[in-house]
Each structure stands twice: as C-alpha cells, then as structure tokens.
Amino acid sequence: MKIIRSSTPAADGFRMPGEFEPHAGCIMIFPERADSWQYGGYAARRAFAQTAEAIAGSEKVTVCASEKQYDNARAMLPSHIRVVEMASDDAWSRDYGPTFVKNQKGEVRGIDWGFNAWGGLHDGLYFPWDKDNRMARKLCDLLDKDVYNKRDFILEGGSIHVDGEGTCMVTESCLLSGGRNPGLTRQEIEDNLQQYLNVSTVLWLPRGIYNDETNEHVDNICAFTAPGEVVLAWTEDREDAQYPLSKACLDYLEQAVDAAGRRIRVHKLPLPRPVTVTEEECRGLDACFDRPARTPGERLAASYVNFYIANGSVVMPGFGDPADEEARSILQGLFPDRQVIQIYARDILIGGGNIHCITQQIPASGGEA
Numbered sequence: 001m002k003i004i005r006s007s008t009p010a011a012d013g014f015r016m017p018g019e020f021e022p023h024a025g026c027i028m029i030f031p032e033r034a035d036s037w038q039y040g041g042y043a044a045r046r047a048f049a050q051t052a053e054a055i056a057g058s059e060k061v062t063v064c065a066s067e068k069q070y071d072n073a074r075a076m077l078p079s080h081i082r083v084v085e086m087a088s089d090d091a092w093s094r095d096y097g098p099t100f101v102k103n104q105k106g107e108v109r110g111i112d113w114g115f116n117a118w119g120g121l122h123d124g125l126y127f128p129w130d131k132d133n134r135m136a137r138k139l140c141d142l143l144d145k146d147v148y149n150k151r152d153f154i155l156e157g158g159s160i161h162v163d164g165e166g167t168c169m170v171t172e173s174c175l176l177s178g179g180r181n182p183g184l185t186r187q188e189i190e191d192n193l194q195q196y197l198n199v200s201t202v203l204w205l206p207r208g209i210y211n212d213e214t215n216e217h218v219d220n221i222c223a224f225t226a227p228g229e230v231v232l233a234w235t236e237d238r239e240d241a242q243y244p245l246s247k248a249c250l251d252y253l254e255q256a257v258d259a260a261g262r263r264i265r266v267h268k269l270p271l272p273r274p275v276t277v278t279e280e281e282c283r284g285l286d287a288c289f290d291r292p293a294r295t296p297g298e299r300l301a302a303s304y305v306n307f308y309i310a311n312g313s314v315v316m317p318g319f320g321d322p323a324d325e326e327a328r329s330i331l332q333g334l335f336p337d338r339q340v341i342q343i344y345a346r347d348i349l350i351g352g353g354n355i356h357c358i359t360q361q362i363p364a365s366g367g368e369a
C-alpha cells in the first residue's frame with residue numbers, strides 16, 4: 001500500500017462514486033464499547049450481525065473485531081462473512097473507515113481523513129480515538145488499496161453524501177462545527193471536498209436530525225437515492241423539535257441546483273415518533289467522561305434515512321413504530337431493483353447512529369463504460 005501525500009484524487013482523476021453504484025463489498029466493525037452499547041453490547045452485536053448478514057446477501061462483508069471479540073464474532077457470523085482482528089475505539093466504519101474513490105480505469109484508492117471522535121476536546125464524544133484514527137490506513141493495507149493522507153482535515157464519512165456525478169451534500173451544523181476544522185473557512189472546507197471527492201458542487205443543508213450527537217451528520221437527514229434525487233427525513237408535526245430543521249433543509253433543497261444543473265427531486269421520508277432512552281437502557285451503559293453516557297428520557301436521533309444501499313438490497317432501520325412500514329414502502333418504490341430489508345435497530349440507535357453509520361462501501365473495481 002502506498003501512502004499518497006502530495007496529490008489529490010481530483011488531480012489524479014479519481015472521484016467518489018455514489019453509494020448506488022456497484023460495490024466490491026462492505027466494511028463493518030463489531031461493537032463492544034461499554035459506554036456506547038448497553039449491557040456489554042450483546043443486543044448491539046446481534047443487530048450488527050443481522051445487518052452484516054442482510055448486506056452479505058449481495059456483496060462481500062468484512063467485519064473487524066477486537067482481539068477480545070474475534071472468536072465471538074467468528075462464531076456469530078456465517079462463514080461467507082470475513083472476520084479480521086483489528087483494534088478500534090468503537091464501531092463506526094462509516095466515520096473512520098476509508099472513503100473510497102475510483103478512476104475511469106476502475107482503480108480504487110482510499111482517503112484517510114483525520115478523525116477526532118466527532119469534535120475532539122471541544123465537543124467530541126469520547127477520548128482517546130487514536131485506534132479509530134488508524135483504521136482507514138489499516139483497512140486500505142488489508143484491501144491492497146493505495147491511500148491519500150488527509151489527516152490534517154477532520155471529516156467523518158457520515159458527514160458527506162455524493163451523487164457520483166459531481167455533487168456532494170453536507171450539513172452546515174456539522175462541517176462548520178467548532179470541534180472539527182475551526183481554522184478553516186467555509187470556502188477552504190469546500191475546496192478540500194472538491195479536491196478529495198472530485199466534486200464541483202457542495203450542497204450545504206443547514207441542519208440535521210434533532211439531538212444528533214454528531215453535530216447533525218447529513219447521512220441521518222438526507223441521502224441520494226439516484227443522481228438528482230434525495231430522501232429527506234420529514235415530520236408533518238409543526239410542534240415537533242425536528243420540524244424547523246427538516247423544513248430548513250427542504251427550503252434549501254427546493255432552490256438548489258446540482259453539479260449537472262438539475263433541480264433536486266425531494267422525496268419526504270416520514271420520521272418515527274420520538275424515540276427516547278429508558279431507565280433500564282441507561283442502567284446498562286457505562287459512564288463516559290465521568291458522566292452518564294445517556295439520561296432517561298433523552299431523545300435519540302432516530303431516522304429511516306440512515307440506510308445502506310447494497311448491490312442487491314437496501315438495508316434500513318426499523319424502530320417498531322407505525323411509520324416503519326410506510327418508510328419501507330417508500331424506499332422500496334425508489335429502489336425497485338433492490339430488496340428493502342428492515343432491521344430492528346433500536347440497539348444500534350442507542351449507540352448514537354444507525355445502519356449507514358456502521359457500514360462503509362468499497363466500490364467495485366473495473367473500468368466504466
């Protein structure tokens with residue numbers, strides 16, 4: 001594996017493909033952190049294993065597990081899922097796995113962004129995060145991909161979505177947050193996205209999901225389903241704290257134009273009713289930074305937008321909510337050639353994210369037509 005320090009994907013003719021383009025596989029990490037996953041992570045590991053199996057129905061899945069969890073992961077996961085031992089601080093491959101880029105010959109490379117646990121000592125969510133920060137490079141080595149070093153720029157994979165045709169979508173609340181790149185202007189941040197993802201247009205949604213502890217990652221509020229088309233997490237309840245956030249995004253998207261000059265087609269995806277943490281769940285979590293990791297009644301950032309597009313399926317969260325089926329059927333309509341698989345994801349949500357946050361696609365190699 002070569003570490004590329006002096007050029008950029010755009011300069012080398014590489015771009016980040018849309019998630020709906022063909023994959024070689026998917027990377028996940030087995031959960032065990034006691035202040036993220038209640039009661040030692042037993043229920044979370046079951047939900048991660050179900051997610052891995054659903055994705056493995058149509059693409060190769062690699063699960064990274066710690067030395068302590070390796071045997072358990074190997075036992076819980078079927079043999080067609082690859083398990084490798086790799087140290088991490090938690091289980092968010094979207095955020096600190098490599099972001100992959102591809103050129104016209106079909107060569108794939110990784111990007112190793114800086115990771116500081118969603119805000120470092122400013123408003124980050126745990127310390128230390130050095131094992132997470134080393135994962136992108138280790139994974140590129142494992143997969144035999146050269147990697148761009150961009151550790152001087154803090155970025156999580158969940159804070160970007162691309163359409164593969166020159167457009168990237170982010171939220172202002174996250175990318176302009178004080179804990180990531182406070183020394184950079186908005187224009188400098190946009191320049192980095194342009195050079196590393198090879199995009200010409202950055203859509204800056206104002207906000208994300210209410211109480212999303214990532215400073216409102218875009219992957220929880222809005223996702224491309226095709227070039228020029230997005231789903232937006234939506235509530236009709238004007239009294240709900242989420243309403244002004246979703247409305248601000250809708251207003252923004254209705255006037256936005258993508259890199260190809262298209263207006264964006266917005267499909268509203270309903271939100272579940274507010275999901276809050278129970279006392280029993282809080283009792284099962286270790287403290288974080290000498291404070292309780294969660295407090296009873298705290299609202300979690302539940303959203304159906306946090307789905308993963310696999311080669312043959314779309315794997316989405318369910319919350320045991322009346323809106324589960326409506327959200328599933330909207331996504332099924334938008335992805336007629338893929339089977340939409342819903343996983344009961346409360347035990348992933350308690351950790352602070354969902355199915356998109358715990359997965360990272362590896363684009364298929366091979367030339368483009």
Ligand code: KQY
Nearest residue numbers: 092125158351352353357
């Ligand atoms: O991408 C995410 N949503 C990850 C959030 C991690 C929170 C740590 N408890």
